Amino acid sequence: MATPDTKDRILDAAEELFAAQGFDGTSLRAVTRAAEVNLAAVNYHFGHKLGLFQAVFERRVRPINAERLARLDQLEAQGSVPRLEELLEVLLLPALRLAKGGDPGFARFLQILGRSNSVTGEHAQTIRRVFAEVQRRFFPLLQAALPGIPPEVLFWRLHFVIGALCTQLSDPGRLAIVSDGLCSSADPDVVAQQLVAFAVGGLRAPVPASTSRTGGRS
Amino acid sequence: MATPDTKDRILDAAEELFAAQGFDGTSLRAVTRAAEVNLAAVNYHFGHKLGLFQAVFERRVRPINAERLARLDQLEAQGSVPRLEELLEVLLLPALRLAKGGDPGFARFLQILGRSNSVTGEHAQTIRRVFAEVQRRFFPLLQAALPGIPPEVLFWRLHFVIGALCTQLSDPGRLAIVSDGLCSSADPDVVAQQLVAFAVGGLRAPVPASTSRTGGRS
DNA sequence: CCATGGTTCAAACGTTCGTATGAAACGTAT
DNA sequence: ATACGTTTCATACGAACGTTTGAACCATGG
Known part of the structure; x- marks a missing residue:
């Protein structure tokens, strides 16, 4: 784990991009590029694109x-x-x-x-x-x-x-x-x-x- | 012009699909399929996808x-x-x-x-x-x-x-x-x-x- | 009759998408 | 040091995307 938690980096980047361009308007490639993370990391950690969205959502909504x-x-x-x-x-x-x-x-x-x-x-x-x-x-x-x-x-x-x-x-x-x-x-x-x-x-x-x-x- | 105005058929279909699935979520292929119109008709009549959206929008907003x-x-x-x-x-x-x-x-x-x-x-x-x-x-x-x-x-x-x-x-x-x-x-x-x-x-x-x-x- | 301008068509272009794969790299416990 | 589960990586797949092309179609005016 060289970089601080890949998962959070992805969530942060996805949150910003989903907010700015919507779900359909945001590609996983844009997310991983912004997070400086490998493309496959999204599917590894969250399964699907929809799983990533739900994770972004629930991280914030709980508090x-x-x-x-x-x-x-x-x-x-x-x-x-x-x-x-x-x-x-x-x-x-x-x-x-x-x-x-x-x-x-x-x-x-x-x-x-x-x-x-x-x-x-x-x-x-x-x-x-x-x-x-x-x-x-x-x-x-x-x-x-x-x-x-x-x-x-x-x-x-x-x-x-x-x-x-x-x-x-x-x-x-x-x-x-x-x-x-x-x-x-x-x-x-x-x-x-x-x-x-x-x-x-x-x-x-x-x-x-x-x-x-x-x-x-x- | 066998079918009643291709342009309007496209606008109707696009309106329905944009409303249901958003701009990014709607493909021109889905629009032309719903309108029973050739794919190229969109670009012929409206130029780009964005042009189609604007046309959909302005047709209704004026009244x-x-x-x-x-x-x-x-x-x-x-x-x-x-x-x-x-x-x-x-x-x-x-x-x-x-x-x-x-x-x-x-x-x-x-x-x-x-x-x-x-x-x-x-x-x-x-x-x-x-x-x-x-x-x-x-x-x-x-x-x-x-x-x-x-x-x-x-x-x-x-x-x-x-x-x-x-x-x-x-x-x-x-x-x-x-x-x-x-x-x-x-x-x-x-x-x-x-x-x-x-x-x-x-x-x-x-x-x-x-x-x-x-x-x-x- | 043919020419013409507007319209439709099937097909293809190159690009980007979400997802999958299998090997490399890593930390850790034996 | 070796083995192992986890994470990262480069790369590839097939599908769908917006857009373009050039030929076919068709009504009209000469």
Whole structure:
């Protein structure tokens, strides 16, 4: 083992390239070239290209969800019903915070994550399981914090919040472009602050008239 | 011309495949096979693969933006400052409505559009110009309808609204999955109703404390 | 009638892809 | 030092890719 763990070098390079060019747009040859590793190393360590993608994904997603669930535990241990703002920070901050603070690779990974809605093929399911897990745990608490909102409306709104988060994660530079440099996504605390305020407003909005039953006409 | 316009057959097939599998994931051979057209026809009519993508894109995007701008004209002609709900419907309804009503291909195209945030490479700019154009026209009106919100906060929130829209467009089935079938995206009017209510709440939310200057600490 | 310009066709170009192979190199325990 | 399981290496395979080519096709105007 002359070089520090080939496996990690491959994961780092793959993470960067998958984030920049997508799954189909990234060749294993480009990955191994960037990692300064032999081409066959990928198949040796990860089996297939898809195995590499899953490994890239799971290396990062575990700590994020662990932090989310730990924060949820912490919140539930307090006994009282958590405040809406607290809940949203649990959902949003771990992803945004890790994007800045730690490994710079994390930011690249979050681009993959944010792009997950657009992913097709077999690895899509791998990605969605992650969201589903947290959401199942998260939703009842959200319901408790927003007793006035019917469940189906709440699903819609949580869907929108996650959509906003994913868009922001998948392309942090977009906002700076459309705002002509007025806004910057550099500080994850600022992002979280803006997104939480927006989400609170959206979640608490008055329920539209004809949504007591699904499929109501306008 | 025995078969109805080869060019359109190619565009239809390409639209469906690009939406389902992405740009890199779609081969020209798959397109021409689906269109029942000779392989060389793509290069004859569109030059390159990228040219085909742009043609697919522009065929659909023109009517949407035309309708948006027409509705904006109509709103401005009334003289008074448009209500926020009206503005949001201008932004959201044309895309959502066309997804259901007309050509079924429109829904597929909107998947491409919703995915635009995740697109990399040269055709990304083609896509973003569209958003930018409408947004430049749209933003001053939004500002007028929300006099209490500082511009930089408004940029953030518009960014979030568009993110929620794109997520919904790019994967209309996701909501049904996470809500265990409780919600369905079948009716664009329902989608618009839910999204407008959510967006109004989010846009009108109280401005977070330390955003008077960009980059403020929490 | 043949000529012409636009369109379609089968076939091939060179390149790149994901994956597989078998031998060399390595660290370690006997 | 020898043997062994693990990791790395150069190389090759067949398939699929985007693109090009030149001949065939076909409607129209002379």
